[in-house]
Amino acid sequence: MYIxxxxxxxNCSVASMQDGQPSLIPLEGEHFYIPSTLCAPTxxxxxxxxxxxxxxxPIDAVGEQVLRRSIAFNREESIELEADDVAFGQAALDLYLEDPRDIYYVKSPKSFLGASGLHDVQVSFFEDLVCAMMANIKSKAELHTEQTIKEAVIGRPVNFHGRGGDEANKQAEKILLNAAKRAGFNDVVFQFEPVAAGLEYESTLTENKTVLVVDIGGGTTDCSIIEMGPKWRGQSERNSSLLAHTGQRVGGNDLDIHLAFRQLMSPFGFGSKMTTGIEMPITQYWNPIAINNVEAQKDFYSKANLSALKLLHKEASEPDKLARLLTVYNETLGYSIVRRAEEAKIALSSDTNYRTTIDLLKEKIGVDISQQQMIDAIAQPKSKMAELVKEAVRQSGTKPDVIFMTGGSARSPFLRSAVEEILPNIPVVSGNYFGSVTSGLARWAEICFK
Structure with a gap:
């Protein structure tokens, strides 16, 4: 069986082809989408x-080294690992929110895969993370379909990481490939996510069109300009129909992080001063919420930074706020703060004001955010997304007949209007914001494996 x-x-999702149409497979109860999260005792x-x-x-000596060290560490900590001690999806998020202190929690490991400067051990560990998530999803899909799944077309962004170029893309794709093979997929093919989304839209076309696909996901924004329609449908070789691709690691997570940084970090001392009159260092407020940046998270939660935070607390003109930042460090609350920002972003897509509450375990902090404050906070990542649209049009040398927007963040009316400003008087359409890529990948899998 192929998917x-x-x-x-x-989020992650999978689909198979049923009677010529893609059908999403439930992965978490009756839900088709499982959050890209994992938690474990360590x-x-x-x-x-x-x-x-x-x-x-493991598939190599580095992986074996990581495994030996892991087993030795857990034995030293007297951890006898049971099968259900590692949780995925919503269950992982619930465990983290319930008690962030005593578990290891990771969200969106895909964001890390193209990071520059990773050591072999780090690459091997990320491969284990991805493999664990893929193996869980594969077993859930097989349980539902009652079939063994051996082939998969896996989506990938145009660019995994903005600074690493082609080497970063190769690194990330290799991690995904190794993880998928270890999880039990015999044959793996990759397809650009915006192309996959376009394939799903193409199934609705009755005439040939030039389509701009704008896929704004959680971690990346990808744009493809593609010739589509009955002329191309079902063809396995269609390179000449792909006119342009652009992509960058800027997506919904970045909107959440920027909103958290601008509107939720003041209670922790952002913008306050030391008794000497010097402002608090900005990195101490960016790093804890930069959940898609390996080095930022490593720097903030390092032992050396704990000493720095304690010193800032002593020298702060508003020490109570720095005490809260120390709580963020001690309780690993960065993910929780970004989660509150994500909820605010979604609400402010339609509401003019929103009040969020940050839970610091011993204290709850209420913060009011206006729609305009949210718009101002996300201006930088929104601008980067707009530039990707412009660059795709420039590369293709043509204007599209229609714009197809997909991905969870494409629901934002502010991002939609930004695209409309660049390409006025061109119709903007959308399908299943979350499922278009998955459905298109299933369509391509049918072409590859049938």
Missing amino acids: GFDYGTA RESVSEHLFRHRNIS
């Missing part, structure tokens, strides 16, 4: 879980 597999930054538990409870071994 289309959208291993997304925010970071080291992920590698041991694969080996002990999934019967998935």
Whole structure:
């Protein structure tokens, strides 16, 4: 059996072809979309879980080293790992929100895969993370379909990481490929996510059109200009129909992070001063919420930074606010703050004002955010997304007949209006914001594997 597999930054989903049409497969109860999250007793538990409870071994010497260290660490901590100690999706998020102190939690590992400067051990660990999530999804899909799934077309962004170029893309794709193979997929094909979304839209066309696909996902924004329609439908070779691709690691997560930074970090001392009159260092407020940046998270939660935070607390003109920032450090609350920002962003797409509450365990902080404040906060990532649209049009040398917008963040009326300003008087359409990529991947899987 073959599937289309959208291993997304925010959510994952899979689909098979049924009677000529893509059909999404439930992965979490009756839900088709499972959040791209994982939690475990310790970071080291992920590698041991694969080996002990999934019967998935490392594929090289570095992986074996990571596994040995993981098992040794858990033994030293007296952790006897049970099969259900590693949780995925909504269950992982619920465990994190319930008690962020005592678990290892990761959201959107796809954001890290193209990061520059990763050591072999880090790459191997990310492969384990992705493999664990893929193996969980594969087993859920097989349980529902009662079939063994051996082939998959997996979606990938045009560019995984903005600064790493082609090497970053190769690194990320290799991690995905190794993880998928270890999870049990015998044959794996990659397809650009905006192309996949376009294939789903193409199924509705009765005449040939030039289509601009704008896919704004959780981690990346990708644009493709593609010739589509009855002339191309079902063809396995269509390179000449692909007129332009642009992509960058800027997506819904970045909107959430920028909103959190501008509107939710003041209670923690952002913008306040030390007794000397010097403003608090900006990085201490950016790094804890930069959940898609490996180095930022590593720097903030390092032991050296704890000493720096304690010193800032002593020298702060508003020490109570710095005490809260120390709580963020001690309780690993960065993800929780970004989650509140995401909820505010969604609400402010239609409401003019929104009040969120940040739970610091011993204290709850209410923050009011206006729609205009949200618009101002996301201006930088929105501008980057707009530039990708402009560059795709420039590369193609043509204007599209229609714009197809997909991805969870494409629901934002502010992002939609930004695209309309660049290309006025061109119709903007959308389908299933979350499922178009998955459905298109299943259509391509039928062409590849049937």
